[in-house]
Amino acid sequence: MFKIFFISIITIATVNSQLTVPALSPSSKTIQTVGLTEIEIEYSRPSKRGRTIFGENGIIPYNELWRTGANATTKITFTDDVTIMETPIKKGSYAILTKPGKSTWEVYFYTYTSGNWNTYVDQTPIASFTAKFIELNEVLETFMIYMDQITLDSSQLVFAWDQIKIVLPLKFDTHKKTMTSIEKTISGPTDFQYFQVALYLHETQTDLDKALEYIKKVTKNKNALFFQVYRESLILADLDRKTEAITAAKRSLELSKKVKNKDFIRLNEKNIKKWSR
Structure with a gap:
C-alpha cells in the first residue's frame, strides 16, 4: 500500500512540474x-x-x-x-x-x-x-x-x-505625413512647435523660406534660446543671406556665453569666421 502511495506522489509531481530548457x-x-x-x-x-x-x-x-x-x-x-x-x-x-x-x-x-x-x-x-x-x-x-x-x-x-x-x-512617405500633422497644428502652435517645424524643413531642405518664416516667429521673442537663434543663422546662410546669418550667429554667440555652452560658443565662432570671408 505504501509503495503504491509513493508511486502516486511521484507521478503527480512529475505531471505538475514544468520542464524548463x-x-x-x-x-x-x-x-x-x-x-x-x-x-x-x-x-x-x-x-x-x-x-x-x-x-x-x-x-x-x-x-x-x-x-x-x-x-x-x-x-x-x-x-x-x-x-x-x-x-x-x-x-x-x-x-x-x-x-x-x-x-x-x-x-x-x-x-x-x-x-x-x-x-x-x-x-x-x-x-x-x-x-x-x-x-x-x-x-x-x-x-x-x-x-x-x-x-x-x-x-x-x-x-x-x-x-x-x-x-x-x-x-516611407514621412514628409507627407509630417506636413499633414503640421497643417493640423499650425493654427495655434507654441514657440517650441514653430521651432520643430523650422528644424524639420531645414534639415530636409524642403522649404527654406518657410523654415525661416517659422524660426523668426521664435527668435523675434526676446526670450529666444541660443540654439533657436543658432538655427536661424544656419537657415539664413543656406539662403545665401550671409550678412543676416552673421548677425544671428553673433546674437546666438552672446546667448551661448550667458549659459556657458561651450559647444555652441565654438560653433557660432566658427560660422562667423567662415561667413565673414
Missing part, C-alpha cells in the same frame, strides 16, 4: 522607428554551430522555401504604408518566407494569418523581391533580421547569417 533558436522582437513609422520584427534566431548553412550540403538548400529563421513564422509589422524596391506595401502585418539561391534570394511577403509557416507554402505572396546577396568578411554565428541605414524617410531591411547578407531598400 533553453531554446536552441531563441525568439527575438525588434522595434525600430523610421521617420514616423514603427517597424516590428518577430522571429527566431538559429545559430551556425559549426554547420554548413546554405547550399547543396547545407541545412538550407538552394531554391527551397525557408521560414527565414526558426520555429514560428517570421513576422514583420508596419504602422504606415511602405515602399519596398518600388513596390507599395500597405500598413499591417506580414509573414516573410525566402528562397536562398547561389547568387540571389527571393523574398516573399504574405498577409500574416498564422504562426505556422507551412500554411503559406501553397499561397500566392502579395509581393516578392529578388535581392543579390552580399558576402561578409566574417562569419555571423547567429541569424539576424534588422533595420539599417536609417534616414527620415528610408531604411534597409537586412537578413544576415553565416557569411552573407541580403538587403531590401524601404521608403
Whole structure:
C-alpha cells in the first residue's frame, strides 16, 4: 500500500512540474522607428554551430522555401504604408518566407494569418523581391533580421547569417505625413512647435523660406534660446543671406556665453569666421 502511495506522489509531481530548457533558436522582437513609422520584427534566431548553412550540403538548400529563421513564422509589422524596391506595401502585418539561391534570394511577403509557416507554402505572396546577396568578411554565428541605414524617410531591411547578407531598400512617405500633422497644428502652435517645424524643413531642405518664416516667429521673442537663434543663422546662410546669418550667429554667440555652452560658443565662432570671408 505504501509503495503504491509513493508511486502516486511521484507521478503527480512529475505531471505538475514544468520542464524548463533553453531554446536552441531563441525568439527575438525588434522595434525600430523610421521617420514616423514603427517597424516590428518577430522571429527566431538559429545559430551556425559549426554547420554548413546554405547550399547543396547545407541545412538550407538552394531554391527551397525557408521560414527565414526558426520555429514560428517570421513576422514583420508596419504602422504606415511602405515602399519596398518600388513596390507599395500597405500598413499591417506580414509573414516573410525566402528562397536562398547561389547568387540571389527571393523574398516573399504574405498577409500574416498564422504562426505556422507551412500554411503559406501553397499561397500566392502579395509581393516578392529578388535581392543579390552580399558576402561578409566574417562569419555571423547567429541569424539576424534588422533595420539599417536609417534616414527620415528610408531604411534597409537586412537578413544576415553565416557569411552573407541580403538587403531590401524601404521608403516611407514621412514628409507627407509630417506636413499633414503640421497643417493640423499650425493654427495655434507654441514657440517650441514653430521651432520643430523650422528644424524639420531645414534639415530636409524642403522649404527654406518657410523654415525661416517659422524660426523668426521664435527668435523675434526676446526670450529666444541660443540654439533657436543658432538655427536661424544656419537657415539664413543656406539662403545665401550671409550678412543676416552673421548677425544671428553673433546674437546666438552672446546667448551661448550667458549659459556657458561651450559647444555652441565654438560653433557660432566658427560660422562667423567662415561667413565673414
